Amino acid sequence: MLPFEVTILGSSSAIPTATRNPSAQVVSIRERFFLVDCGEGTQIQIRRHRIKLQKINHIFISHLHGDHYLGLVGLLGSLHLLGRTKAMHVYAPEGLKEIIDIQHHYSQTFLRYPLEIHTIAGNNMQLLWEDDKVEVHAFPLQHRIPTYGFLFKEKPWQRKVIVEKIQEYNIPTPYIPQIKNGSDFVKTDGSIIPNEMLTYPPPPPRSYAYCSDTRFYPEVCQWIKGVNLLYHEATFEEQHKVRAKETSHSTGRDAGEIAKLASAGKLLLGHFSIRYDSTKNVLAEAREVFENCEAVEEGKKYEVC
Amino acid sequence: MLPFEVTILGSSSAIPTATRNPSAQVVSIRERFFLVDCGEGTQIQIRRHRIKLQKINHIFISHLHGDHYLGLVGLLGSLHLLGRTKAMHVYAPEGLKEIIDIQHHYSQTFLRYPLEIHTIAGNNMQLLWEDDKVEVHAFPLQHRIPTYGFLFKEKPWQRKVIVEKIQEYNIPTPYIPQIKNGSDFVKTDGSIIPNEMLTYPPPPPRSYAYCSDTRFYPEVCQWIKGVNLLYHEATFEEQHKVRAKETSHSTGRDAGEIAKLASAGKLLLGHFSIRYDSTKNVLAEAREVFENCEAVEEGKKYEVC
Numbered sequence: 001m002l003p004f005e006v007t008i009l010g011s012s013s014a015i016p017t018a019t020r021n022p023s024a025q026v027v028s029i030r031e032r033f034f035l036v037d038c039g040e041g042t043q044i045q046i047r048r049h050r051i052k053l054q055k056i057n058h059i060f061i062s063h064l065h066g067d068h069y070l071g072l073v074g075l076l077g078s079l080h081l082l083g084r085t086k087a088m089h090v091y092a093p094e095g096l097k098e099i100i101d102i103q104h105h106y107s108q109t110f111l112r113y114p115l116e117i118h119t120i121a122g123n124n125m126q127l128l129w130e131d132d133k134v135e136v137h138a139f140p141l142q143h144r145i146p147t148y149g150f151l152f153k154e155k156p157w158q159r160k161v162i163v164e165k166i167q168e169y170n171i172p173t174p175y176i177p178q179i180k181n182g183s184d185f186v187k188t189d190g191s192i193i194p195n196e197m198l199t200y201p202p203p204p205p206r207s208y209a210y211c212s213d214t215r216f217y218p219e220v221c222q223w224i225k226g227v228n229l230l231y232h233e234a235t236f237e238e239q240h241k242v243r244a245k246e247t248s249h250s251t252g253r254d255a256g257e258i259a260k261l262a263s264a265g266k267l268l269l270g271h272f273s274i275r276y277d278s279t280k281n282v283l284a285e286a287r288e289v290f291e292n293c294e295a296v297e298e299g300k301k302y303e304v305c
Numbered sequence: 306m307l308p309f310e311v312t313i314l315g316s317s318s319a320i321p322t323a324t325r326n327p328s329a330q331v332v333s334i335r336e337r338f339f340l341v342d343c344g345e346g347t348q349i350q351i352r353r354h355r356i357k358l359q360k361i362n363h364i365f366i367s368h369l370h371g372d373h374y375l376g377l378v379g380l381l382g383s384l385h386l387l388g389r390t391k392a393m394h395v396y397a398p399e400g401l402k403e404i405i406d407i408q409h410h411y412s413q414t415f416l417r418y419p420l421e422i423h424t425i426a427g428n429n430m431q432l433l434w435e436d437d438k439v440e441v442h443a444f445p446l447q448h449r450i451p452t453y454g455f456l457f458k459e460k461p462w463q464r465k466v467i468v469e470k471i472q473e474y475n476i477p478t479p480y481i482p483q484i485k486n487g488s489d490f491v492k493t494d495g496s497i498i499p500n501e502m503l504t505y506p507p508p509p510p511r512s513y514a515y516c517s518d519t520r521f522y523p524e525v526c527q528w529i530k531g532v533n534l535l536y537h538e539a540t541f542e543e544q545h546k547v548r549a550k551e552t553s554h555s556t557g558r559d560a561g562e563i564a565k566l567a568s569a570g571k572l573l574l575g576h577f578s579i580r581y582d583s584t585k586n587v588l589a590e591a592r593e594v595f596e597n598c599e600a601v602e603e604g605k606k607y608e609v610c
Contacts, residue, residue, distance in 0.1 A: 014382065014383070014386055015348075015383045015386055015387070016348065016349050016352075016379075016383075017349075017352060018349065018352045018353045021349070022379075040345055040346060040348070040349075040375075040376060040379040041345060041346045041349055043320075043321065043345070044321050044322075044323065044326070044345075044346055047321075047322060047323045048323045064408075064411040064412050065412050066378055066379050066382050066408070066412055066414075067379070067382075070345075070375070070378055070379045071345060073371055073375055074321075074327075074345040074371050074372070074375045077319065077371050077372075078319070078320045078321075081319055081320055082320070094411075095407075095410075095411035096411075098407055098411075099407055099408055099411065102400075102403055102404055102407055103369075103371065103404055105400075106369040106399075106400035106401075106403075106404065106450070107369050107370050107371060107450065108449065108450050109371075144413065145411070145412065145413055
């Protein structure tokens with residue numbers, strides 16, 4: 001099965017450190033590459049971790065706080081200088097087009113490739129992009145400015161034919177696609193071979209949800225129920241719960257609660273505040289609620305399975 | 306003598322690499338700290354090289370190509386989050402205020418400190434800032450959009466009194482400041498002790514010029530004549546001289562010519578194109594014209610002397 005992976009490029013909250021960069025990650029699903037948030041320095045992280053920049057055709061920006069998008073103008077400029085001609089699609093809340101246009105105006109930058117900026121709005125789940133194998137949705141989070149999470153999921157796989165059975169019943173090739181889609185086979189004598197005798201069930205479609213930044217917001221579970229992997233911000237430790245509320249951020253424990261309510265398979269924590277020397281406490285607090293949990297490391301790949 | 310130093314934070318041209326960052330440097334003169342250009346990732350470089358961010362009160366942006374200013378909004382935001390209350394002065398060609406304002410509008414950022422943006426314009430040398438010890442000037446360069454270089458120089462030092470002579474002639478303390486300024490001393494009997502007998506000459510004022518980005522532009526020498534240290538962009542090798550002209554950049558040899566024409570003490574090369582694996586050729590080509598020359602290394606301090 002082609003991999004479905006998340007590579008973390010940045011995991012700090014607003015202020016980067018010498019070892020943690022602002023938010024950015026690459027989601028790769030069956031050889032489609034998506035950039036999710038693009039904090040300052042993302043293009044350098046992409047180079048450092050040897051990600052193929054030109055394979056990315058879609059960028060999703062959760063919100064317009066600088067630590068989630070300030071690397072975008074530089075990255076778009078580098079793609080231009082590197083000779084890109086293929087369209088780039090960027091999805092973000094209202095304002096990003098204006099922010100990019102004014103900078104391109106003063107720098108007299110005229111990109112060689114089409115830049116399509118799609119505005120995310122509304123209070124419900126919405127499909128942003130799909131092809132025959134993958135779909136990407138946005139759903140609202142609750143932060144200080146309009147902010148969206150993203151759900152990446154595979155479309156259901158086709159059933160897998162049992163080759164010996166196809167031969168045994170002499171099923172002609174033109175019928176195979178229907179059988180892969182779940183149809184029974186009707187023989188010339190009118191008798192029926194049920195699909196279950198001809199195929200194996202497909203693997204369940206895999207899914208990944210990205211939730212950053214947000215206050216504790218259990219309503220989000222309606223959109224991310226059952227995800228295999230959940231990335232959730234965990235800016236604060238419980239000792240700073242009040243500060244988390246004031247700034248519309250989550251604690252590690254909040255993230256654990258969301259993973260539990262959403263019946264996620266696994267939880268990744270990120271967006272760590274600079275005030276803590278390590279992620280030990282925030283991770284321990286999340287694990288009290290939801291055991292299968294990790295604090296992300298930059299450069300590391302996490303498999304969605 | 307208090308140091309006058311340049312710390313290189315970024316030395317790549319438009320596209321950063323895993324080892325070279327976009328343009329940024331800190332000039333420190335007798336405990337005043339100036340940031341010159343602020344490419345993407347500058348705040349991370351400042352942390353990495355342990356520069357005291359809050360000591361910087363003046364930022365000079367040469368022009369509005371992204372590799373010279375894209376780190377600014379993030380840096381200003383971090384200063385705010387770190388509790389700054391002191392004013393920050395930013396000097397840049399027209400457009401920067403608009404670029405910052407639109408981003409602060411969408412991120413709903415209200416800085417806790419005054420941000421004063423000063424627009425650089427015109428076709429001649431101009432004083433941007435001074436105090437009793439130091440002055441900073443801008444002068445035009447020749448690039449694709451309005452671009453300025455910066456000249457940092459000490460004001461002339463006072464003469465240094467010869468303590469034994471002051472005692473020998475019983476010169477009262479209130480006269481000392483005048484003597485340091487070069488006055489002779491008139492004794493009560495009307496006779497004159499010439500200043501040269503009472504003081505040592507001061508050290509010559511030190512100066513540093515920053516020239517990035519520009520095509521070969523010998524007219525610049527009128528403003529930077531005799532600088533102790535000159536930083537000059539050297540984007541290209543001679544083999545790409547045509548490309549240098551097309552893009553209004555310089556070669557290493559061009560930089561050497563400017564250093565020679567300006568009678569600079571020493572030349573630093575920077576703003577290297579990503580197309581070369583090393584700075585060996587560009588440095589060799591500059592040295593053919595001007596021997597006392599280095600290709601900058603990031604994190605390294607260069608003394609102005």
